[in-house]
Amino acid sequence: LYGGQSTHLPMKVNMSGVLPVIFAQSIASIPATVCAFVPRWADGWLMKNIFNTNTIPYAILYFILIIFFSYFYSTIQFNPVEISNNLKKNGGFIPGFRAGKPTSEFIAKVLNKITLFGAIYLGIVAVTPVAVGGLSNAPALSGISLGGTSIIIVVGVAIETVRAIEAQMLMRNYKGFLD
Numbered sequence: 001l002y003g004g005q006s007t008h009l010p011m012k013v014n015m016s017g018v019l020p021v022i023f024a025q026s027i028a029s030i031p032a033t034v035c036a037f038v039p040r041w042a043d044g045w046l047m048k049n050i051f052n053t054n055t056i057p058y059a060i061l062y063f064i065l066i067i068f069f070s071y072f073y074s075t076i077q078f079n080p081v082e083i084s085n086n087l088k089k090n091g092g093f094i095p096g097f098r099a100g101k102p103t104s105e106f107i108a109k110v111l112n113k114i115t116l117f118g119a120i121y122l123g124i125v126a127v128t129p130v131a132v133g134g135l136s137n138a139p140a141l142s143g144i145s146l147g148g149t150s151i152i153i154v155v156g157v158a159i160e161t162v163r164a165i166e167a168q169m170l171m172r173n174y175k176g177f178l179d
Contacts, residue, residue: 024062
């Protein structure tokens with residue numbers, strides 16, 4: 001509650017957007033890049049079976065990296081202690097929790113749960129084309145042009161465009177775009 005009115009904290013399911021996928025792709029491609037510069041490593045077992053983008057172990061590594069970077073980025077972007085302090089300074093509170101440390105612990109707990117679901121969703125969307133390409137021996141499916149990153153970017157841009165149009169129409173007192 002803030003100023004006698006019920007409000008909400010802006011916690012999204014996919015708070016970090018597409019950045020964890022980009023970071024995971026960059027980190028996962030480092031071994032392949034190194035192997036490309038050392039010719040005798042390029043045909044080795046490790047490169048063919050683990051770091052080849054069309055293998056299941058690569059998809060698992062990619063998924064784990066996406067989850068890691070989702071948590072990493074969400075803790076940078078949304079600091080529960082800072083949010084708790086801002087609520088306390090402005091006279092706001094979360095019903096059932098005292099201001100200060102209990103509030104920040106509650107916000108951190110909720111953030112961790114939301115981030116887990118968002119990270120799993122992001123991982124599934126990003127890894128599905130890689131896994132399908134690995135299982136079907138269709139390397140074109142694991143390419144960046146058909147990857148989960150592209151889908152997430154297109155959907156994110158579409159949502160932001162709709163929000164911008166809604167805000168513009170609301171500002172001009174028009175009826176909503178999607179109504």
